[in-house]
Each structure stands twice: as C-alpha cells, then as structure tokens.
Amino acid sequence: MLHPVSQNTSVFYVGIDDKTIDLFESQYPVPNGVSYNAYVIQDEKIAVMDTVDPRATAQWLENLTEALGEKTPDYLVISHMEPDHAGSICALTERYPEMTLVGSAKALAMLPNFCRSAPQNPILAVKEGDTLSLGAHTLHFVMAPMVHWPEVMVTYEETEKILFSADAFGKFSALDTDEPWTDEARRYFINIVGKYGMPVQTLLKKAAKLDIQTICPLHGPILTGDLTPYVEKYQIWSSYTPEEKGVLVAYASIHGNTAEGAAYLAEQLRSLGETVTVLDLARCDVADAVQQAFRYDRTVLAAASYDGGVFLPMEEFLIHLQAKAFQNRTIALVENGSWAPSAAKKMQSYLDTMKNLTVLEPVVSIRSAVKAEDETQLAALAKTIHEA
Ligand SMILES: Cc1cc2nc3c(=O)[nH]c(=O)nc-3n(C[C@H](O)[C@H](O)[C@H](O)COP(=O)(O)O)c2cc1C
Ligand SMILES: [Fe+2]
Ligand SMILES: [Fe+2]
The missing domain is CATH 3.40.50.360 (Flavodoxin domain)
Known part of the structure; x- marks a missing residue:
C-alpha cells in the first residue's frame, strides 16, 4: 500500500506485500508472506529506490503510477541485483528509457545479464562516498559488499536522515502482519545473511557514523523511533554471539x-x-x-x-x-x-x-x-x- 514513510516527508513507500508465495527464495516458509519494499523520493529530481520481485511487477507499476502521477523518474537507485528487488528493472526501463540507472559498478555490470534485452538507459556508477543531489535531498552511497551479494550498496539520505539499508534490517512477513520484529527478523537474517557476519560488521561501523532516524529496508517494516534495539540485535547476530541463555x-x-x-x-x-x-x-x-x-x-x-x-x-x-x-x-x-x-x-x-x-x-x-x-x-x- 502506498504511503509516506514518515510525517512531513516526500519519501513514499511503493512496495508490495506478497501473500501468495509458498517459499521465499524457494526455501523459506513464509506463512505471513513477505514484502518487497521500494520507495520514491519526490524532489526537483525524482528517484525510485529499487524495484520488486517479478511476481509483483504489474501491481508495482500501478503503485508507481499513483506515486508519480504525470511525472517521470529521473533516477532508479539499484542497491542489490537479486531478483526479489531488481526483478522489475527491465520493465521499468522499458517504460522510462531516459531514466538514469544508479548503482555500484558491479551492479551495473550484472544488470544486462538479468534482462532479455539489455536496457539502453543512461547509467551512473557510484562508489563509496559519492553523492547525488535531488534538490532538497542528497543521497550518499555506502558500499556494502556481501551484505548478501557482492554488488550491494546502501544509500543514506541526509535531509530526512533515512538509511535505505538494502537487505539489512529486513524481516519476513507482509507489512500488515501483527507480530514482534525479532523472531522473524532473526530467522531472515541468520538464514539469508548469516554467513556474512564480517561484512555486516563493516556496514554497522559505517552506519554508526551517520545520524540515522529511519531505516527503510527492502523487506519488512520501516524502522523508526529508537533504533538502538535493532542495531544491537544486528551486532549480536553478525558477531555470532549467543543472544540468550537457553x-x-x-x-x-x-x-x-x-x-x-x-x-x-x-x-x-x-x-x-x-x-x-x-x-x-x-x-x-x-x-x-x-x-x-x-x-x-x-x-x-x-x-x-x-x-x-x-x-x-x-x-x-x-x-x-x-x-x-x-x-x-x-x-x-x-x-x-x-x-x-x-x-x-x-x-x-x-x-x-x-x-x-x-x-x-x-x-x-x-x-x-x-x-x-x-x-x-x-x-x-x-x-x-x-x-x-
Ligand atoms: C534405514 C535405517 C538405517 C539404520 N541404520 C543403523 C545403523 O547404521 N546403525 C545402527 O546402530 N542402527 C541403525 N538403524 C537403527 C536405528 O538407528 C535404531 O533402531 C534407533 O533405535 C532408532 O531410534 P528412533 O526410534 O529414535 O528412530 C537404522 C534404522 C533404519 C530404519
Ligand atoms: Fe538479497
Ligand atoms: Fe531481498
């Protein structure tokens, strides 16, 4: 469902709840479904932050039309090439051939292999510390290799202090599921990113230097308020430290x-x-x-x-x-x-x-x-x- 990610914001959630998938990544039972999150930043320049799984392309393009109205996006920021997020890029580039594709060099190199015919859109390869101004918003790109795949980056928006955290801080279950965060976030993290404890530790060190008020992950709820409990769990899980006596x-x-x-x-x-x-x-x-x-x-x-x-x-x-x-x-x-x-x-x-x-x-x-x-x-x- 389309909604602003917080009050007085020009950042909108345009993701999808998938409640009909049997197994996420063909192996994880998700009795309450899973969300493929994507966002739109409305400014002088408009940025779409990631796409969604091909299972949801049609519905997602409708969400996007609702968010954009008559406007055309200037940028698609690609944080991760895995199909649960990148699976609608090819469709989006067909619709907006002028839109610039922004991603790490690795992501942009992988992209053509995922499309039946390679997109001809302009591209902008970004590296650690690069910034992109949208007007009132400025995106900072932070590389996060192996926080699931080698091409991954996260994006920090400085004005609204939002971290677009890619697969990090994600959780199973559709967004309207009423359940505590920790158990399904742990099952998600340990099984999906668990092997990559060191890269997650590196990302947490980089994130600690940023003033973050909101985390917009690619799955599960947007995290606001006191973010310390979430970061603490990630410190424990990524360092392979037992969480509880039991x-x-x-x-x-x-x-x-x-x-x-x-x-x-x-x-x-x-x-x-x-x-x-x-x-x-x-x-x-x-x-x-x-x-x-x-x-x-x-x-x-x-x-x-x-x-x-x-x-x-x-x-x-x-x-x-x-x-x-x-x-x-x-x-x-x-x-x-x-x-x-x-x-x-x-x-x-x-x-x-x-x-x-x-x-x-x-x-x-x-x-x-x-x-x-x-x-x-x-x-x-x-x-x-x-x-x-
Ligand atoms: C297909 C099969 C293979 C087995 N292989 C062994 C074995 O290699 N060594 C052994 O001591 N018992 C073997 N057993 C016997 C079981 O391990 C044993 O009966 C055990 O008590 C079964 O415990 P359970 O009631 O918890 O299944 C095998 C049983 C089956 C059905
Ligand atoms: Fe992933
Ligand atoms: Fe994912």
Whole structure:
C-alpha cells in the first residue's frame, strides 16, 4: 500500500506485500508472506529506490503510477541485483528509457545479464562516498559488499536522515502482519545473511557514523523511533554471539525412541530452570531450527543412527549450520542405534568443521528403547549442560 514513510516527508513507500508465495527464495516458509519494499523520493529530481520481485511487477507499476502521477523518474537507485528487488528493472526501463540507472559498478555490470534485452538507459556508477543531489535531498552511497551479494550498496539520505539499508534490517512477513520484529527478523537474517557476519560488521561501523532516524529496508517494516534495539540485535547476530541463555534440543528420530529421550532431557533441563526449545528436525522448518541454534548458547543434537551415518534430517540441519558459519556455542550429543551406533561420530564430523564449539562429554548412546539407565545418563547430561 502506498504511503509516506514518515510525517512531513516526500519519501513514499511503493512496495508490495506478497501473500501468495509458498517459499521465499524457494526455501523459506513464509506463512505471513513477505514484502518487497521500494520507495520514491519526490524532489526537483525524482528517484525510485529499487524495484520488486517479478511476481509483483504489474501491481508495482500501478503503485508507481499513483506515486508519480504525470511525472517521470529521473533516477532508479539499484542497491542489490537479486531478483526479489531488481526483478522489475527491465520493465521499468522499458517504460522510462531516459531514466538514469544508479548503482555500484558491479551492479551495473550484472544488470544486462538479468534482462532479455539489455536496457539502453543512461547509467551512473557510484562508489563509496559519492553523492547525488535531488534538490532538497542528497543521497550518499555506502558500499556494502556481501551484505548478501557482492554488488550491494546502501544509500543514506541526509535531509530526512533515512538509511535505505538494502537487505539489512529486513524481516519476513507482509507489512500488515501483527507480530514482534525479532523472531522473524532473526530467522531472515541468520538464514539469508548469516554467513556474512564480517561484512555486516563493516556496514554497522559505517552506519554508526551517520545520524540515522529511519531505516527503510527492502523487506519488512520501516524502522523508526529508537533504533538502538535493532542495531544491537544486528551486532549480536553478525558477531555470532549467543543472544540468550537457553538450550535448543534438536532431534531426528525415525521410530520415536530418540524423541522420547530428547523429551526426557528437555524435562530435566527445565527442572533445572533452563529455557528450552525442543524441535523435531524431521518436521520443523530447518531455517527455524537454524535460527534457534543461533539464538541460544547451547544446543543438544539427538539423532538415530542411519546406514552407518546419522538420520538425514539431522545431517541436513548440520549442513545448514555449517553453511551459515555456526560457531561459538556449546553442544551436547545424544545418539541412538540398534546394532552399531554411528550417529554421534557423524554429527561430530560436521561439528569438527565449525569454529569454536565446545562439545560436552560424555555422549549419551542409547540402544533402541530409552531405559532407566539411559534416563540416569540423560539426567546427568542435563546437569552438565546446566553447568556449562
Ligand atoms: C534405514 C535405517 C538405517 C539404520 N541404520 C543403523 C545403523 O547404521 N546403525 C545402527 O546402530 N542402527 C541403525 N538403524 C537403527 C536405528 O538407528 C535404531 O533402531 C534407533 O533405535 C532408532 O531410534 P528412533 O526410534 O529414535 O528412530 C537404522 C534404522 C533404519 C530404519
Ligand atoms: Fe538479497
Ligand atoms: Fe531481498
């Protein structure tokens, strides 16, 4: 829905809520949809700030017509070439062939490859520290390579003190969703940008030097008021620091025995006063499991042995953790097997590839059903986790 981004502003939101997409980036369930944000700055010169996913081009062009009236945009500022934002550039350049395309040299080099026929619009390649005056507004360009892709830049508008932050500070869910910011912003950040902690830290250092009153991201709500809580979360997430004391118990169980052991362990941990989240990896969203592992300081991996390895939902989880540079946490292992338990060894082989993990001793190894002696060991493991 079209609206000004704040009071007395000439910056308008022209983005789209997509509530029919099944999986964002073909992998993340988004039960409340996702927004592709784009903005228009109305001044002597008019700048369109990014476009939207090709799923929404027609609706977006209508929004734009409503915002522009009879006017023609002078600039399209491209912060990121990923199709969820750049996917309507080709259509926009067909409509406005005189509009100048503004982006990093890398973005402008990538652009022709994304269009069936390359746009012939004028281009303006900008680099770190370059500015562009629109009249009363001045855009400052800040390079943010690998804050998702190599060509990414963010834009700071000095008069209204707005940071157009590209994928940073984004969140899943359509804009009219009533939910707290943190959980879906964490699932978004850890899974999408999680691997690029260092580049995000670099961007946060640059942003700290700017007087920012509003953050206009490419997904999720526009952030205003006290921005400190959002920046603090980004500091924690991008530095791979645990956010909360608590335990994720993630299990992968074929016939339910390991699940029973995991539930028993969780109960013991709760009785010690721990905050515990239990997830069945065979059934939950793996991206949710990943974000929970990043949220807490401790994770229990409990899994059945499977063909000399580990039951595959656990292996998939470990591959995801590895891909997102999971580190700086404490881990406990529980395995199950009926003839030659192999799960713990396999899980350990993944953990060995990750940085700064403490794996607690001993591993609890269950043979098929959970018996009284297994419960004794699981209770002891709960104590070890509690004291870690
Ligand atoms: C396809 C398949 C492969 C298995 N491979 C192994 C194995 O390599 N080693 C082993 O000790 N048990 C293996 N098992 C047995 C299970 O790991 C064992 O029964 C365990 O208790 C299952 O725990 P659950 O009830 O949590 O699924 C396998 C089971 C299945 C169904
Ligand atoms: Fe992106
Ligand atoms: Fe995006």
